[in-house]
Every structure is written in C-alpha cells, then in structure tokens.
Amino acid sequence: MKKAIAILSLILLPISVFAETITPNGSTRLTEVSKLQTPNLKEEVLPNGLKVILLKDHTTPISTFWVWYRAGSINEPIGKTGLSHLLEHMMFKGTHKYGAKSFSRIIQRVGGIDNAGTSKDYVFYFQKLTPENLHLSIELEADRMQNLIIDPKETLSERDVVMEERRMRYEDDPQNLLYEEVIATAFKNHPYRWPVIGWMSDIKNITREDLLEYYRTHYVPNNALIIVAGNIDVDSVLSKIKKEFGVIPPHMGIKTIDIEEPEQKGERRVFLKKEAELPYILIAYKTPNILHEDAPALEVLAGVLSGGKSARIYKGLIVERQIALWAGAEYIGLQRYPFIFYLYGTPVLEGSIDELEKALYEEIEKIKDEPPTEREVQRVKNQIEAEFIMGQDSIYLQAKMLGMFEMIGSWRLKDRYLEEIRKVTPEDVQRVAKKYLIEDKRTVGILIPTKAER
Amino acid sequence: MMHNARQMTLKNLISCILNPVILSLGIVLLLTVSPAYAIIDIKREVLPNGLTLLVVERHNLPIVRVTVGINAGSMIEPEEKAGLANLTVELLTGGTKKRTASEINEEIEFIGASLEPSGGYDYVTVSLSILRKDLDRGFDILSDILINPSFPRDELSRKKTRIKGSLIAKEEDPDSVARKAFKKALFGSHPYGRLIEGSPETLDRIRRKDLMDFHSTYYAPNNTVMAVVGDITIEEVKTLLARYFSGWKKKELKMPSPPKPQPIKEKQVISIDKELTQASIILGHPAIQRDNPDYYALSVMNYILGGGGFTSRLMQNIREEKGLAYDIHTALSSRKEAGSFGVSVQTKNESANTVIEETLKEIGYIRETHVSHEELSDAKSFLTGSFPLMIETGQKIANFLMAIEYYNLGLDYINKYPLYIQRVTREDVLRVAKKYLDLERFILVVVGNQKKVLLKFR
Numbered sequence: 001m002k003k004a005i006a007i008l009s010l011i012l013l014p015i016s017v018f019a020e021t022i023t024p025n026g027s028t029r030l031t032e033v034s035k036l037q038t039p040n041l042k043e044e045v046l047p048n049g050l051k052v053i054l055l056k057d058h059t060t061p062i063s064t065f066w067v068w069y070r071a072g073s074i075n076e077p078i079g080k081t082g083l084s085h086l087l088e089h090m091m092f093k094g095t096h097k098y099g100a101k102s103f104s105r106i107i108q109r110v111g112g113i114d115n116a117g118t119s120k121d122y123v124f125y126f127q128k129l130t131p132e133n134l135h136l137s138i139e140l141e142a143d144r145m146q147n148l149i150i151d152p153k154e155t156l157s158e159r160d161v162v163m164e165e166r167r168m169r170y171e172d173d174p175q176n177l178l179y180e181e182v183i184a185t186a187f188k189n190h191p192y193r194w195p196v197i198g199w200m201s202d203i204k205n206i207t208r209e210d211l212l213e214y215y216r217t218h219y220v221p222n223n224a225l226i227i228v229a230g231n232i233d234v235d236s237v238l239s240k241i242k243k244e245f246g247v248i249p250p251h252m253g254i255k256t257i258d259i260e261e262p263e264q265k266g267e268r269r270v271f272l273k274k275e276a277e278l279p280y281i282l283i284a285y286k287t288p289n290i291l292h293e294d295a296p297a298l299e300v301l302a303g304v305l306s307g308g309k310s311a312r313i314y315k316g317l318i319v320e321r322q323i324a325l326w327a328g329a330e331y332i333g334l335q336r337y338p339f340i341f342y343l344y345g346t347p348v349l350e351g352s353i354d355e356l357e358k359a360l361y362e363e364i365e366k367i368k369d370e371p372p373t374e375r376e377v378q379r380v381k382n383q384i385e386a387e388f389i390m391g392q393d394s395i396y397l398q399a400k401m402l403g404m405f406e407m408i409g410s411w412r413l414k415d416r417y418l419e420e421i422r423k424v425t426p427e428d429v430q431r432v433a434k435k436y437l438i439e440d441k442r443t444v445g446i447l448i449p450t451k452a453e454r
Numbered sequence: 455m456m457h458n459a460r461q462m463t464l465k466n467l468i469s470c471i472l473n474p475v476i477l478s479l480g481i482v483l484l485l486t487v488s489p490a491y492a493i494i495d496i497k498r499e500v501l502p503n504g505l506t507l508l509v510v511e512r513h514n515l516p517i518v519r520v521t522v523g524i525n526a527g528s529m530i531e532p533e534e535k536a537g538l539a540n541l542t543v544e545l546l547t548g549g550t551k552k553r554t555a556s557e558i559n560e561e562i563e564f565i566g567a568s569l570e571p572s573g574g575y576d577y578v579t580v581s582l583s584i585l586r587k588d589l590d591r592g593f594d595i596l597s598d599i600l601i602n603p604s605f606p607r608d609e610l611s612r613k614k615t616r617i618k619g620s621l622i623a624k625e626e627d628p629d630s631v632a633r634k635a636f637k638k639a640l641f642g643s644h645p646y647g648r649l650i651e652g653s654p655e656t657l658d659r660i661r662r663k664d665l666m667d668f669h670s671t672y673y674a675p676n677n678t679v680m681a682v683v684g685d686i687t688i689e690e691v692k693t694l695l696a697r698y699f700s701g702w703k704k705k706e707l708k709m710p711s712p713p714k715p716q717p718i719k720e721k722q723v724i725s726i727d728k729e730l731t732q733a734s735i736i737l738g739h740p741a742i743q744r745d746n747p748d749y750y751a752l753s754v755m756n757y758i759l760g761g762g763g764f765t766s767r768l769m770q771n772i773r774e775e776k777g778l779a780y781d782i783h784t785a786l787s788s789r790k791e792a793g794s795f796g797v798s799v800q801t802k803n804e805s806a807n808t809v810i811e812e813t814l815k816e817i818g819y820i821r822e823t824h825v826s827h828e829e830l831s832d833a834k835s836f837l838t839g840s841f842p843l844m845i846e847t848g849q850k851i852a853n854f855l856m857a858i859e860y861y862n863l864g865l866d867y868i869n870k871y872p873l874y875i876q877r878v879t880r881e882d883v884l885r886v887a888k889k890y891l892d893l894e895r896f897i898l899v900v901v902g903n904q905k906k907v908l909l910k911f912r
Contacts, residue, residue: 325619325623386567
C-alpha cells in the first residue's frame with residue numbers, strides 16, 4: 001500500500017473553531033482558540049488589485065509567505081495542456097536580477113524551505129522561514145512576478161524534467177493513470193477534463209513564447225493573492241509588501257472561464273489495461289462545489305461512508321464482508337467549478353471487481369433507503385471539528401487553507417462552511433445521496449492488470 | 455482522520471509540487487539554537503515503574519499529542535517469524551479484555567481523536583492525538599490497548615490478509631521494489647534487510663500465541679518511552695498515569711542482543727525487469743551508526759552532494775543541467791545498529807546508464823576535491839538555521855523527543871547540535887567523503903524495462 005496521504009486535512013479541515021458547539025461539556029480553552037483566530041487577520045487590496053491577507057499567530061516560531069495566481073490548468077488553450085505547471089517550474093529558473101538557481105539557495109541559506117504547486121484552478125508558491133527573513137520572500141516574489149527570464153535553453157531542459165515527472169506520476173502509476181482516464185471521460189467540455197501536468201505530446205509542444213504570453217497575462221497583481229502568516233509584525237510586513245509589489249502594474253485582459261459541462265445522461269464506463277499487480281475501481285459522480293448549499297451534506301456523506309475505521313465502508317466491506325483490501329469515498333468540493341464525489345477500492349486477492357462494485361453501490365443504496373444514524377452524523381462532525389483544531393497547530397496549513405478558500409471565493413467561506421456542516425441532519429445526507437449518487441451521473445473506471453510476456 | 459486506502463487525490467488536485475521536498479529534514483538532523491525559539495523546555499522523568507516520561511508544555515491549542523515508543527521493533531523478532539513485531543503493535547487496537555476492535559475505533563473516532571500504532575525496526579510506536587477535554591478517555595483507551603490487548607484470532611487473520619495485500623501492492627510501485635531489493639542486498643538476513651511487514655510465508659507461521667508472548671515479554675513500562683506534547687503539565691500527565699497506568703508493572707527484561715549486520719564484500723548489480731517507462735535506480739552502501747562522531751560531518755557532506763534539495767550537486771547536474779530526472783537525492787540513514795547511504799533517482803529507461811555514470815562521477819568528485827567555502831557555509835547555515843521549522847507542530851516535537859531519547863542525544867542536544875555542525879571544516883567533509891563513500895563496493899538496483907535500459911554496469 002502506498003502511504004496514505006491525509007487528504008482530509010485538505011478537504012475537510014477548512015473550518016474555523018467555535019467554542020459553543022464543540023464543547024457541550026464546557027471548556028474555556030476553546031473560547032481562547034476562537035479568539036485567537038479571526039481578530040488577528042488583516043486583509044487589504046492594493047491599488048493595483050493585489051489582495052493581501054496577513055494572519056498573526058504569536059505562538060509559532062516561524063512564518064510562511066504565499067503567492068497565489070489564478071492560473072491553474074483550466075486556463076490553458078487546447079494543445080498546450082501542462083502550460084501552467086511548466087511555467088511554475090520556470091519560475092525557479094531565474095530573473096534578470098537573481099540568476100538561475102538563486103531562489104531556493106537564498107531561502108535555504110537562512111534555514112528556510114520553499115516549494116510550489118499547481119492545481120486545476122490555481123498555482124501557489126510558498127516559503128517557510130523565520131519572521132526576520134520574510135523580507136527575502138517579499139523581494140524575491142515581487143521580482144519574479146515581473147522579471148522572469150524564461151531562457152530558451154532552460155525551457156527545453158525543464159520540459160524534459162516535466163516529462164520525467166509525468167512518467168513517474170502517471171505513466172508508471174496504474175491508479176493515477178486510471179484517475180486521469182476517469183476524469184477525461186466524466187468531463188467532455190469543461191477544462192477540468194485534462195490533467196494538470198498535461199498530456200505528454202502537449203508538454204512537448206509548449207514553446208518559450210507560449211510560456212511568456214501566459215506569464216504576462218496571468219502573473220499580474222490583480223490576478224494574485226498574497227498570504228503571510230506566523231509570528232509577524234503585521235504593519236511592517238504590509239508596508240514592505242506595498243513597497244515591493246505596489247509598483248507592479250495590473251493587467252486588464254484577464255479572461256474568466258465561462259464554460260459549462262453539459263449534463264451527463266447515462267453511465268460512462270472506461271477500462272485501462274496495464275501491467276499492475278492488483279485491479280482497482282474508481283467511481284466518480286458529478287457533484288457541485290462548496291459554493292452550493294448541498295456541499296456540507298456531501299462532506300458529511302463522505303465521512304459517514306469513509307471517515308475512519310468506524311465508518312461504513314471500512315466496517316462493512318473491509319472488516320465484516322472482507323470484500324475489499326481497501327476502499328473509500330471522498331468528496332472534492334474545494335474547486336471553483338463543480339467536480340466530483342468518488343468511491344474507490346481494490347478487491348481482496350480472491351475477490352472480484354464486480355463484487356466490490358456491487359458492494360459499494362449497496363452502501364449507497366442503504367443510505368438512500370434509510371438516513372444514517374444521529375450518532376454517525378455527530379461522529380463525522382466531531383471529527384471535522386477536532387481535525388480542524390489540530391490543523392491549526394501548523395501555521396503552514398492555516399495559510400494554505402485561507403488561500404484555497406480565497407481562490408474559490410473568499411477565505412470567509414471557511415467559517416461559513418463549518419457553520420453549515422454543523423447544521424447537517426441525517427435526512428440531508430440521505431437527500432444528497434439520492435440527488436447526486438445516481439447511476440446516470442457516474443463514470444466508472446476499472447483497471448485490469450496485465451502481465452507482460454518476458 | 456486516517457484513510458487506510460491508497461490516496462491519489464492529493465496528487466491530482468494539487469498536482470505537481472515542483473520541488474520534491476527532499477531536504478532530508480530528518481528530525482535528528484536539523485536542530486539548532488535560534489535564540490528566541492530554542493525554548494523547548496523538556497521535562498524528563500523516570501517513573502517508579504521504569505517508564506521514561508518526556509513532557510513539553512505547549513498551550514497554543516487545546517490539544518495533546520502522546521507518542522509511546524516501545525523497544526520492541528523488528529530487530530528482536532525471530533527471522534522465521536518476520537513481521538511479528540509489526541503485527542503485535544498493529545493489533546493492539548484489535549481488541550482488549552474490555553473492548554472489541556470496533557468499540558475502540560468507535561470511541562476514538564467519535565471524539566475526533568486518532569490512535570495509530572506503527573511498526574519499526576528499532577522501536578514501535580503508538581500515537582494518540584486528542585482534544586484536551588477528552589484526555590481521560592484517551593488515556594483510558596491507551597492504557598487498555600497497551601496493557602490488556604487480547605489479540606483476537608479473527609482480527610489477526612484479517613490483519614494478515616490485509617498485510618499480504620499491501621505487500622502485493624508494493625510490488626506495483628517501482629520505488630518500493632527498488633528499495634526492497636536494496637535493503638536485502640545491503641543487510642542480507644539481518645532484520646534491516648527485510649520489510650517490517652514480513653513476507654507471506656513468515657506471516658503464515660505467526661500464531662496468536664506468538665503475539666501474546668511477544669507482548670508479555672517486551673511490552674513493559676521499563677521498556678517504554680512516553681512523549682507528551684501539548685496543553686498539559688507534567689503533573690497532569692502523572693495524575694493521568696496514576697489513574698490509568700497503575701496496573702502496568704515493571705518486568706524483568708531479557709532483551710536479546712541485536713544482531714550485527716555483515717559488511718558487504720563486493721559490488722552487486724541487481725536488475726529487475728518491469729514494463730515501465732522509467733528506471734528506478736538506487737545506488738548505495740553501508741554507512742555509519744548514529745553514535746559515530748563523524749555523523750555531523752557526513753550530514754554536511756550529504757547535504758552538499760544530494761540531500762540539499764534543489765541546491766545539491768546531483769540535483770544541479772542531473773535535473774537542472776541535463777533535464778534527466780524530476781528528482782534525485784541522497785539519503786543518509788543512521789540507525790542504532792547500522793547505517794546506509796543511498797542515491798535514489800527515476801529517469802526514462804534510455805537515460806539510466808548516463809544518470810548512473812554522472813552519479814558515480816559526482817561521488818568520485820566529492821571524494822577527491824574540497825567542497826567550496828560557499829557550499830560549506832550554505833550547508834551549515836541551512837542545517838543550523840532550519841530548527842524552528844522542525845518544531846513547528848506538537849507532533850514534530852513529540853517525534854523529536856523520541857529520537858533524543860532513543861539515540862541518547864541528551865536533553866541539551868538542541869544547544870549542542872549547532873556547535874557540532876559549526877565545527878565541521880572542508881577537510882572534515884573531504885575526509886568523511888573519502889572514508890565512507892565507496893566507489894568499489896556498492897549495491898546498484900535498477901528497476902525498469904531492461905530491454906531499453908541496457909545496463910552497462912555489472
């Protein structure tokens with residue numbers, strides 16, 4: 001088994017703390033937590049459209065600096081998929097002022113680390129370092145928002161690096177390859193259909209001019225967000241940001257995506273035959289994103305089905321019926337546009353994919369027939385709240401959460417989302433299961449392992 | 455909340471993290487004084503029943519993390535029953551005299567806590583994360599699973615089935631396949647040479663009675679370290695221990711002396727053929743134990759050669775200049791009884807030979823020539839300056855406490871580490887590179903499509 005990534009810390013954590021609901025038996029400490037949060041947050045939009053969010057937390061020794069651009073893979077033209085991600089790589093290849101190889105070196109020299117990531121909706125860059133070194137982040141990030149070189153030779157070599165990355169993450173990973181197939185089948189028109197890393201032949205075709213054009217259009221202050229969090233002096237950090245970023249001119253040509261995915265009318269089924277050790281099934285249902293009123297109930301539904309070892313899929317399919325080696329469910333709502341709720345699993349060695357698929361549907365039907373118990377729903381709510389509090393221990397995660405919500409609409413959605421999760425009833429869970437987890441709206445992917453002749 | 459399934463969403467959702475975060479941010483590696491922050495006030499006490507207790511108060515949030523480390527890792531299990539130590543710790547949550555497995559899961563998850571057993575070569579751990587208000591419940595369950603596990607037969611058989619499944623899944627991951635072969639070649643029949651999970655054959659030999667015996671022999675307070683970090687004082691911890699752990703009595707321990715690994719005698723090249731587009735390569739050899747005084751100089755050398763993320767020599771050469779890999783890094787692993795050094799990289803089958811040649815060239819170069827003043831000072835400033843990042847969360851502090859205790863680093867290690875690093879000179883780096891890097895006797899593992907790899911090394 002590959003190591004389990006705590007995905008829930010990303011999807012489920014996005015919630016703030018309120019003393020009154022979490023401690024029925026009373027604890028004064030929790031009140032302190034909620035006091036700690038929002039009052040220490042300051043937000044400001046600079047005249048050039050750059051939004052800045054600063055979160056003060058004096059209990060941590062470190063700080064973290066983030067720049068977000070609404071420049072994820074959905075913004076790419078056909079035939080150039082992977083452009084956003086390749087540009088993310090090129091952002092480390094130097095500016096006129098700081099040559100190639102300097103960025104990470106400067107950050108690591110002060111004991112910091114830096115990294116970046118690209119999603120379908122956005123791209124982010126971050127550093128973790130001690131507060132007295134924040135000026136480095138501000139200077140370096142402001143510089144590479146304007147002065148990227150994108151050297152032709154470096155572009156070719158970085159394209160090769162990304163192709164290696166694609167081989168590693170997809171070509172040689174049967175489960176990820178199946179995921180790519182399922183998404184490409186589930187979505188026909190919306191740009192969510194292609195993978196963030198891009199199709200191999202598209203990556204090959206990206207030119208320096210493509211990158212420059214994309215950079216000039218999307219890497220502009222009015223398409224960006226800065227988040228600074230940690231043990232920071234809010235005023236001095238803000239004035240330094242204004243000094244370095246305030247002079248960068250906005251760009252008025254940013255297009256918004258206005259593409260709708262047509263309604264799916266009938267199950268889609270896709271098979272992948274590849275050398276693998278074990279079969280795997282992935283079932284994706286189209287669902288709305290967190291901006292929709294049904295999102296909190298979908299989140300709780302995922303928890304009822306798969307939020308731990310006392311949840312239905314683990315208890316029913318893995319422990320009691322022993323049909324699956326592993327299986328689960330997850331709702332991906334933290335997206336700008338409607339995406340998916342999915343179930344997945346691998347049958348036990350002597351079992352079959354058909355039997356597992358049937359069993360997963362049975363779990364869904366049970367909820368459609370009868371709402372989950374009050375206790376199950378309460379368990380999920382308690383897990384979400386507790387994990388949120390635990391997530392607050394990391395200033396890095398706090399900053400990331402703020403950014404992910406702000407990219408969808410506003411960081412304030414985070415608090416509202418938790419509020420709404422608290423209100424979810426067993427009947428709500430049943431209702432959304434009936435509404436979204438239906439045969440005609442699902443795409444089923446099945447990995448059929450093959451063995452090569454040697 | 456833990457998923458037991460394979461998760462692929464993160465990769466797809468936030469698809470591509472550029473820098474494969476490989477700064478070897480090993481807990482033990484990176485400690486330093488940064489005056490304002492080095493104030494982790496560690497309280498240590500050995501209780502009358504022999505339990506070693508370490509506590510760090512941290513009142514930023516109403517949460518507590520408890521990590522219990524028991525000196526009962528794979529190191530001391532019989533070879534023919536490999537996997538026993540791991541099964542024993544994993545089945546602690548499989549049921550007790552008072553609670554069934556599902557009752558334990560239900561109780562823990564209902565309060566949003568997590569309770570995770572984890573196997574290991576040197577020691578095994580059980581980690582509890584819990585809200586302060588639920589501490590009594592948490593300690594009650596924790597003591598129950600540690601003192602009174604019942605190892606039910608049906609849970610044992612299910613767990614074996616799942617472990618066998620996960621072993622097969624590992625065969626699907628080229629990197630796991632390469633690591634498994636590397637370990638085996640490096641350490642042979644020594645426990646470090648096998649997987650902590652054991653193999654299907656050894657798992658079949660393990661009976662319920664083996665678990666009961668292993669537990670009753672080694673799970674004792676005087677063989678255990680408990681690290682507690684969070685919204686709690688040492689007095690409160692002791693009160694909880696008195697309330698829930700009073701039945702845990704000191705035992706007379708008969709610890710088997712750990713086997714010593716045999717040094718490898720000659721170069722060994724292992725090719726594993728799979729239908730893959732990339733070759734997964736590991737090249738390495740034995741290195742030093744944790745208590746070797748050269749550990750610090752070797753850490754600096756490792757950072758410069760391949761441990762320093764983007765800035766390392768191997769990354770600059772293989773990725774930045776030649777575009778041959780997404781990630782290449784070196785790892786220095788220094789355990790109690792043995793250590794290893796290894797380079798890991800994935801590259802398309804056709805470039806495997808070139809990457810191996812370049813890697814050997816870099817190893818040769820750092821063995822022959824002084825590193826630059828700038829490389830040395832960059833490495834030192836990262837290694838000493840990144841300490842605050844290492845204690846960012848309560849969980850990280852708890853892990854750090856376990857390492858300090860297990861490797862006898864001393865409570866003042868935080869203050870001493872930067873001095874050890876600062877002392878390292880260019881001559882030291884050259885000396886340890888010459889002494890511990892080996893171009894003659896190494897293990898080379900290549901997992902890939904061998905028809906395309908056409909490996910030149912033998």
